[in-house]
Amino acid sequence: MHPILTLVVQRLALGILLLIAASALIFGLTEILPGDAAQAILGQAATEENLANLRAEMGLDRPALTRYFEWLGGILTGDMGNALTNKLPIADQIGKRMSYTLFLSFWAALISVPLAILLGLIAVRYQNRWPDKLISGVTLASISLPEFMIAYILVFFFAVKLFWAPSFANISPGMPLLEQLHAISLPVAVLTLVVLAHMMRMTRAAILNVMQSAYIETAELKGLTTFTVIYRHAFPNAIAPIVTVVMLNLAYLVVGVVVVEVVFAYPGMGQYLVDAVVKRDVPVVLACGVIFAAVYIVLNIIADLVSILANPRLRHPK
Amino acid sequence: MSEQPLLKVRGLKIGATVYPPGEKPHNIKIVHGVDFDLQPGKVLGLIGESGAGKSTIGLASMAYGRGGVELTGGEVWVNGRDILQASLGDIRKLRGGEVTYVSQSAAASFNPAKQIMEQVTEAAIRQGKFAKKEAELRAVELFRKLGLPDPENIGKRYPHQVSGGQLQRCMTALALCPQPDLVVFDEPTTALDVTTQIDVLAAIKEAIRDTGVAALYITHDLAVVAQVSDHIMVLRHGNMVEYGDTDQIINAPKEEYTQALVSVRSITHEEKAPTDSPLLRAENITARYKGTNFDVLHDVSMDLSPGQTLAVVGESGSGKSTMARVITGLLPPRDGKLTFDGRTLTPDQPSRSIEDLRELQMIYQMADVAMNPRQTVGTIIGRPLEFYFGLKGAEKRQRTIALLDEIELGEEFIDRYPAELSGGQKQRVCIARALAAKPKLIICDEVTSALDPLVADGILKLLLRLQAAEDVAYIFITHDLATVKAIADSIAVMYQGRVVRYGPKSEVLSPPFDDYTDLLLSSVPEMRLGWLEHVLATRKMESAGN
Incomplete structure (x- = not known):
């Protein structure tokens, strides 16, 4: 078997194992929380008898392990159960919410990833000169501010003062794309500012590291311009660390949008999760947790695979 | 000497900023004013110990300072213009076009992420000397001339897919591909095994002769430089010690330091017979x-x-x-x-x-x-x-x-x-x-x-x-x-x-030797003119005889 194939299969198997472990962890954590779904539905005033009845009805009196495997089996077949509060199937809800979140993350990624890499390249080209310092300063400042703070600052200027963008990211399925984009412009801007610094700094560091290599001197002695040396000779050798940090940030864009969605009242996964936590809707929290874990793991596997593929020694064995 | 020198160096001074641990950074001088000429098509050997400034002088002919090295004074004329006064754009045309470089470690000097052909032809194409097709044909021709196996296809490989000696030849092809006037060879065979060194040395010498290119050949090994150069300059602590034609430096060195270099390995040791009880x-x-x-x-x-x-x-x-x-x-x-x-x-x-x-x-x-x-x-x-x-x-x-x-x-x-x-x-x-x-x-x-x-x-x-x-x-x-x-x-x-x-x-x-010991012993460079040709001729005769 080609060594790359072996590595790919290994990573995939590892990912599946990891996902199962994560699901067990999430399930276990919700188990040890005080109170359960029955308690949440009936409220503090419920009698022991009522609770016991409801638990028997919902199957909560059976051993945790049995319930875990039932739940896991359900998820594997696409059945995530029903929400406690409105009795609607969770899978339908998540499908709808996820598509909103992905829409937001997609545009944030589309802007932030190329921008971060370009800024990283420029920072290397003008290392320790004012463009480098400016880029580092601005991106570090934006990552140092809490995201709700950035969100409110942007809302203050662009929504309240200038009326350029709405302060609430209200979108609905029937809206034309341009209107949708206009609606999410501020949350996209916030997310971009939050993830930009990390990716840009990593790009800069990874390329600077490669710039120490002897083959960079060879390229310079070919009379190539500095920027050609950076993107043709340094960048291809810095792909692995850059992709890793890009994927981590993509995962953050999907999973970490909670705050931003709440600030902009955006109907995505984050909002859904926060609502469920408030209402103690444990099955929904569980489902969201597993989905988020899956996103993280999948993106990290992709990062691993790209790093492997970026290594010419593995792609072209002797 | 009516011909204009290809490379004319006058009063070249080179310095660097160093950052010793526990001390303030300060400037040191690496080269204290060196003069020499190199005529077109000739090979000048720069020889000296580490710290003599030979690599630094070699790179100065491309107006390049490695790390914190700065060219602080003097003139370096290439093809009739002082490159220390030239604009960055002109220097870029010079590097990889008129003057090219072969480093000691080809393994480190090739980009691991790119195919060899792309790297060999890059300078020639970017400098506008050849179109892509022409450059590739030229590269294949050079691969063949340098004795690389499968010259048609070796360019499709990645650096890690060829051996160290082969990569060093690829580096020579890289330097010769843009048809430069001058190649700087910086210890090109030092990192190689002695049996590989002799083949690479022969390939380099032949390529220099066939293309008529001039070369600066930098090494610490006098026996090696004696095989390829027309003239030799001996350097020590950034100063020129002696300059002369190869024959004179090897056979009649004037300066004490050169004599020490020539007569190095003067140790004699009486062989002791093995005892009955080994340690x-x-x-x-x-x-x-x-x-x-x-x-x-x-x-x-x-x-x-x-x-x-x-x-x-x-x-x-x-x-x-x-x-x-x-x-x-x-x-x-x-x-x-x-x-x-x-x-x-x-x-x-x-x-x-x-x-x-x-x-x-x-x-x-x-x-x-x-x-x-x-x-x-x-x-x-x-x-x-x-x-x-x-x-x-x-x-x-x-x-x-x-x-x-x-x-x-x-x-x-x-x-x-x-x-x-x-x-x-x-x-x-x-x-x-x-x-x-x-x-x-x-x-x-x-x-x-x-x-x-x-x-x-x-x-x-x-x-x-x-x-x-x-x-x-x-x-x-x-x-x-x-x-x-x-x-x-x-x-x-x-x-x-x-x-x-x-x-x-x-x-x-x-003697009599087994094949491998014979190969090993005969591959050690000897400090006399014509040694390389002699060994290669002997080997050719032997293989013809077999």
Whole structure:
């Protein structure tokens, strides 16, 4: 078997194992929380008898392990159960919410990833000169501010003062794309500012590291311009660390949008999760947790695979 | 000399900013005003020890300063214009167009992420000298001329897919592809095995002749430079010591320093006959590394008499360093037996007695990584004194000073850190550390390979003197046959994990030879004109005869 194939299969198997472990962890954590779904539905005033009845009805009196495997089996077949509060199937809800979140993350990624890499390249080209310092300063400042703070600052200027963008990211399925984009412009801007610094700094560091290599001197002695040396000779050798940090940030864009969605009242996964936590809707929290874990793991596997593929020694064995 | 020189250097001064530990950064001077001319199509050898400024001068002909190096003064004229005054755009046209560069380590100088062809043709295409198709045809032609296998397709490979010697030839092709006027060869064969070096050297020489290109050939090896250059310039501490045509420098050097360089390896050592009871006996050692499925040592046997030197010679991959790992117990063998001073050595190091550990010491090639940079010389040498003999305080200090004396460094070195020592001094400290244990055997693994010839000579003389004084035996692992001739009593020649020739020095180095030893011996550059042609002609005749 080609060594790359072996590595790919290994990573995939590892990912599946990891996902199962994560699901067990999430399930276990919700188990040890005080109170359960029955308690949440009936409220503090419920009698022991009522609770016991409801638990028997919902199957909560059976051993945790049995319930875990039932739940896991359900998820594997696409059945995530029903929400406690409105009795609607969770899978339908998540499908709808996820598509909103992905829409937001997609545009944030589309802007932030190329921008971060370009800024990283420029920072290397003008290392320790004012463009480098400016880029580092601005991106570090934006990552140092809490995201709700950035969100409110942007809302203050662009929504309240200038009326350029709405302060609430209200979108609905029937809206034309341009209107949708206009609606999410501020949350996209916030997310971009939050993830930009990390990716840009990593790009800069990874390329600077490669710039120490002897083959960079060879390229310079070919009379190539500095920027050609950076993107043709340094960048291809810095792909692995850059992709890793890009994927981590993509995962953050999907999973970490909670705050931003709440600030902009955006109907995505984050909002859904926060609502469920408030209402103690444990099955929904569980489902969201597993989905988020899956996103993280999948993106990290992709990062691993790209790093492997970026290594010419593995792609072209002797 | 009516012809205009291709390269005219006048009063070239080069400096650099250094950042020594614990001191303020300051400027140092590397080259203090050097003048020379190079005519079109001629080869000038720049020779000197490390720190002589030869690479720096070579790169100055491309207006390039490595790291913090700055060209601070003088003129460098290439094709009639002073490139130190040229604009950055003009310098870019010069680099990779008129002047190209071949580095010491092609393995590090090729971009691992790109195919060889792309890298070889890049400068020619970017400089607008050739279109892509033409450049590739030219590259294939150069691959063929340089004797690379499968010249049509080798360009499609990645650097890690070809051997070190082949990559060094690819680097030469890279330099010649844009049809430059001048190529700077910076130690192009130094990192290669001696049998590979001769082929690459021949390929480079032929390519220079066929293309009519001029060259600066930088090396510390006078025997190598004698084969390729028309003139030689000897450099020391950034100054020119002597300049002359190759014949004069080799056969009639005027300056004392040049004479020392020419006559280096003047050590004579009386061979001692093996005694009846060997100090170390290795019998039928077979070994492999963990996680691999092939043996790197096959049935290796050798003896070493007390107070004598056994040289283990071979090229990279021959298994000579692996043998050292087996003897020290770092790599337990799969099969075979080690006897030391009449007792059997256990195969793995942790199970050996403290006496076994003490009597068997080791010195490494890289002295600077073999010492803890945060310990002083006194701590480094004092450690074995404390560990093996329990010496403390004044007693330990006294013994440390005595040892420093023995390695010809004074008491004032006791509080210095490794970073404050030169390469030769570092290796001397490592020798003192090994000696501190009062060992019966010291394994010296390429201990002079990283050193300049004159410094290496001093180390070898020291080792011989210590052997006579302390009656210590050496296993001398090296690829350098000149070293072997200088100090060995017996020799084991290794090739692909096997001992192909073994015995007293005089026997091993006298004909009739086996094929490999013959190849090895005849590949060592000799300091006379025409040696290269002579060897190649002899080989051609032999292979025609077969």
